[in-house]
Amino acid sequence: MSFPSPDKRADEKLGQILGRVGSVRARLNSLALQHAIFYTLAIVIAGGAAVFAGAYVLPPLAFLVGGSALAIVAAVGIASAVGAAWRMRASALKAAAIADDRAQLKGRLSTIVALAQSEPRGPLWPYLVEDTLGYRDEFAAAKIERRRVSRAIYPLAGAIVLAALAFPISKIRRAPQIAAAGGQDDLTVNLDDLHLRPADPGDESGMQVTADPATMRRLEDKLARESAAGGNVAGNSLNRLVNRAREIAGNLQSKLTGQQMASNHRLNLRLADAGNDQDQNEIRRAPETQKNQRGEVAGQFKQEQPRSNREIDLPRQNDSRQPNSQPSPGRNGEASAESNSGKDNPDQDDSATDRSIQQSGENSSNGGAAHGIGADPDSLFGAPTAAKLGSEGFEIAIEARPVDHGAKGAGHAYVPPKVRTPLNLTQEPDEPVARAAVPADDRTTIKRVFER
Amino acid sequence: MNNVQAETPTVADFARTFRRVQAEIHKMIIGHEQAVEELLSALFAGGHVLIEGVPGTGKTTLVKTLGLALNLSFNRIQFTVDLMPADITGTRVILSGEDGRREFTFQPGPVFCHILLGDEINRATPKTQSALLEAMAELQVTVSGTTYRIKPPYFVMATLNPIEMEGTYPLPEAQLDRFLFKVRLNYPDEGELIRIIASTTGPEEAGIEAVFHADEAPARIEALKRLVREVMAAPAMEIYAARLVRATQPQNSRFVADEARAVHDEMVNRYVMFGSSPRGAQALILGAKVRALLDGRANIAREDIEHVAVAALAHRIMLNYAALSDGIDAAHIVERVIKSVRAAKV
Numbered sequence: 001m002s003f004p005s006p007d008k009r010a011d012e013k014l015g016q017i018l019g020r021v022g023s024v025r026a027r028l029n030s031l032a033l034q035h036a037i038f039y040t041l042a043i044v045i046a047g048g049a050a051v052f053a054g055a056y057v058l059p060p061l062a063f064l065v066g067g068s069a070l071a072i073v074a075a076v077g078i079a080s081a082v083g084a085a086w087r088m089r090a091s092a093l094k095a096a097a098i099a100d101d102r103a104q105l106k107g108r109l110s111t112i113v114a115l116a117q118s119e120p121r122g123p124l125w126p127y128l129v130e131d132t133l134g135y136r137d138e139f140a141a142a143k144i145e146r147r148r149v150s151r152a153i154y155p156l157a158g159a160i161v162l163a164a165l166a167f168p169i170s171k172i173r174r175a176p177q178i179a180a181a182g183g184q185d186d187l188t189v190n191l192d193d194l195h196l197r198p199a200d201p202g203d204e205s206g207m208q209v210t211a212d213p214a215t216m217r218r219l220e221d222k223l224a225r226e227s228a229a230g231g232n233v234a235g236n237s238l239n240r241l242v243n244r245a246r247e248i249a250g251n252l253q254s255k256l257t258g259q260q261m262a263s264n265h266r267l268n269l270r271l272a273d274a275g276n277d278q279d280q281n282e283i284r285r286a287p288e289t290q291k292n293q294r295g296e297v298a299g300q301f302k303q304e305q306p307r308s309n310r311e312i313d314l315p316r317q318n319d320s321r322q323p324n325s326q327p328s329p330g331r332n333g334e335a336s337a338e339s340n341s342g343k344d345n346p347d348q349d350d351s352a353t354d355r356s357i358q359q360s361g362e363n364s365s366n367g368g369a370a371h372g373i374g375a376d377p378d379s380l381f382g383a384p385t386a387a388k389l390g391s392e393g394f395e396i397a398i399e400a401r402p403v404d405h406g407a408k409g410a411g412h413a414y415v416p417p418k419v420r421t422p423l424n425l426t427q428e429p430d431e432p433v434a435r436a437a438v439p440a441d442d443r444t445t446i447k448r449v450f451e452r
Numbered sequence: 453m454n455n456v457q458a459e460t461p462t463v464a465d466f467a468r469t470f471r472r473v474q475a476e477i478h479k480m481i482i483g484h485e486q487a488v489e490e491l492l493s494a495l496f497a498g499g500h501v502l503i504e505g506v507p508g509t510g511k512t513t514l515v516k517t518l519g520l521a522l523n524l525s526f527n528r529i530q531f532t533v534d535l536m537p538a539d540i541t542g543t544r545v546i547l548s549g550e551d552g553r554r555e556f557t558f559q560p561g562p563v564f565c566h567i568l569l570g571d572e573i574n575r576a577t578p579k580t581q582s583a584l585l586e587a588m589a590e591l592q593v594t595v596s597g598t599t600y601r602i603k604p605p606y607f608v609m610a611t612l613n614p615i616e617m618e619g620t621y622p623l624p625e626a627q628l629d630r631f632l633f634k635v636r637l638n639y640p641d642e643g644e645l646i647r648i649i650a651s652t653t654g655p656e657e658a659g660i661e662a663v664f665h666a667d668e669a670p671a672r673i674e675a676l677k678r679l680v681r682e683v684m685a686a687p688a689m690e691i692y693a694a695r696l697v698r699a700t701q702p703q704n705s706r707f708v709a710d711e712a713r714a715v716h717d718e719m720v721n722r723y724v725m726f727g728s729s730p731r732g733a734q735a736l737i738l739g740a741k742v743r744a745l746l747d748g749r750a751n752i753a754r755e756d757i758e759h760v761a762v763a764a765l766a767h768r769i770m771l772n773y774a775a776l777s778d779g780i781d782a783a784h785i786v787e788r789v790i791k792s793v794r795a796a797k798v
Contacts, residue, residue, distance in 0.1 A: 106756075124679075124684060127462070
């Protein structure tokens with residue numbers, strides 16, 4: 001029967017001590033790792049939630065600035081968390097020192113760990129090992145560090161709660177936009193208040209305006225005036241950069257929210273040039289347009305989601321001109337084809353333009369007498385009106401993007417489009433009196449009455 | 453004198469012996485617990501002690517009692533201004549031999565003993581004071597080209613009278629540095645004073661019982677001193693001691709490569725003229741080892757170092773006149789340094 005040598009027994013005891021120190025070290029390093037992971041996750045989740053919420057509630061430029069600042073803060077925070085975890089990591093010696101401090105072992109463990117590999121160990125080494133082993137219950141890993149989970153779990157939980165709170169914001173903010181998309185199909189815009197400028201070279205979605213020649217001339221004149229007046233602004237590279245940044249931020253917001261932001265909406269604008277003589281009669285008949293009599297250009301435009309690529313709802317001859325009428329899917333489909341006609345279907349585009357011009361011509365050929373009240377009796381009895389009245393003199397299809405001019409130095413202030421409020425059930429839109437066929441027997445009588 | 457080889461003592465033996473000697477001394481010395489402990493610590497650490505105290509506080513009695521308790525040879529030198537080096541080291545005198553021939557024979561001075569009390573050492577001239585240097589540091593005396601060994605254990609206790617400065621010669625820094633600790637004996641408090649009166653004015657004197665037999669005492673004490681040296685110091689403790697010492701040096705960043713880790717204490721820079729020498733770090737570790745053994749440990753801890761820091765470093769720090777005028781003493785500087793190093797977590 002053999003007994004283990006004293007040296008072997010001492011080594012076994014030393015192994016027990018070092019094993020316990022190893023457990024302490026493993027737990028400390030686990031906490032350090034958790035610290036890094038939890039804080040990183042917390043920062044990423046909280047930052048993501050803030051960006052997500054900001055995508056809904058912030059304008060593009062503020063979103064871009066806020067998002068950039070948040071990204072910097074998050075990067076610094078993550079670096080700090082990782083750095084702190086790196087400093088928290090424990091070597092065997094550091095773990096022993098921590099255990100010494102917390103268990104009040106007065107350097108026993110530190111000395112053992114530090115001198116375990118050194119030779120010779122000295123006559124007091126067995127005493128030190130035996131003495132330290134007597135405190136083995138004091139430096140168990142569970143006693144030195146009770147936590148298995150880092151306190152960084154609390155910031156992580158807070159970040160998750162924050163993210164959970166950010167989700168309802170998206171719900172709240174999405175509903176009004178959808179309602180707006182559906183409810184603001186018909187808008188009236190005072191073109192004289194619009195800021196016109198040449199499209200940026202990098203702007204993929206330029207502006208396309210189609211109108212009768214007179215209106216186009218007026219628009220060209222206006223564009224020339226705007227360019228001359230605001231040339232310094234348009235040529236300002238900073239302004240261009242700001243617009244570019246705004247566009248990028250808007251695209252990011254669109255991707256985050258899954259919605260097309262206002263800046264990306266493709267618009268179709270139908271304009272009634274109230275400044276032209278040929279449309280004076282129409283202005284007189286349309287109360288809304290009469291408000292814009294002083295050389296203003298009034299119009300209507302429809303706003304649609306680009307995903308569906310339904311763009312134009314051009315008024316047809318039988319358009320009832322209900323101010324708030326919703327475009328039917330079929331009509332939208334037609335409009336889409338028309339809007340893309342610039343590239344895909346030039347014939348339809350031309351026909352739409354022709355139709356607008358033709359309609360203007362019709363109105364013009366009627367000389368306004370058809371729409372006038374109390375006009376020359378000689379022209380009282382023309383042919384009945386073929387088209388339904390109430391349409392504007394021409395149509396312009398505009399694929400445009402509203403520009404937020406709220407940014408400093410952007411020149412003109414942004415004028416929101418005038419929105420026609422929907423009519424209730426008991427209201428009727430103002431319509432000009434339709435020309436009707438007059439019986440031949442009554443014509444003499446009527447003519448006589450008007451001649452008085 | 454004796455060739456008794458003592459057994460290797462254990463940690464428990466050391467603590468038991470230490471406490472027993474301590475108890476014997478306190479039969480005669482009332483109070484001064486810390487001073488006695490520091491005195492014995494210096495003894496077992498193999499150093500020498502400078503005792504500073506006003507007259508009548510028991511300096512001489514303390515040393516005499518220690519000699520009795522340890523059962524070691526004891527000598528006392530009263531240092532005066534006319535004391536010559538040969539008076540303490542010994543000299544060669546002409547003696548007649550058995551055959552009638554006369555020859556020079558070395559007559560050992562009072563330094564040849566185990567425990568030497570140099571009373572009011574600052575009254576002697578620097579020449580005489582320095583005569584102790586060789587004996588203290590190397591346990592040998594050289595007279596007329598001949599070196600004479602002093603048998604260990606050798607323990608020098610020098611006293612300083614801090615009141616009477618006239619006609620005194622302050623110890624040079626080199627000599628101060630050779631004392632492991634500087635022990636301060638303060639006035640006893642009222643309770644201690646009453647006990648002193650009761651125990652010293654009665655018919656009976658306290659009987660001091662020797663802890664060791666006379667023939668084995670030197671060997672036992674040497675064995676205990678070796679045991680102290682066996683106490684383990686982790687590298688972190690040595691680093692801590694080194695940083696404490698370095699922190700006592702004004703503008704020490706000039707002397708260290710790693711400036712970022714240098715401890716700058718404004719008080720040290722303002723009041724300290726010269727900081728501790730490397731002997732200060734040795735004193736810290738040796739004193740801490742004795743403390744560790746007394747605590748039943750075979751390793752030193754940071755608390756041990758801090759416990760002996762004032763005794764080990766204060767007399768090694770040379771203060772400037774600003775400190776004197778502001779009433780700052782070296783002990784205060786050392787305590788401040790400990791706080792600075794501890795706060796720096798280095």
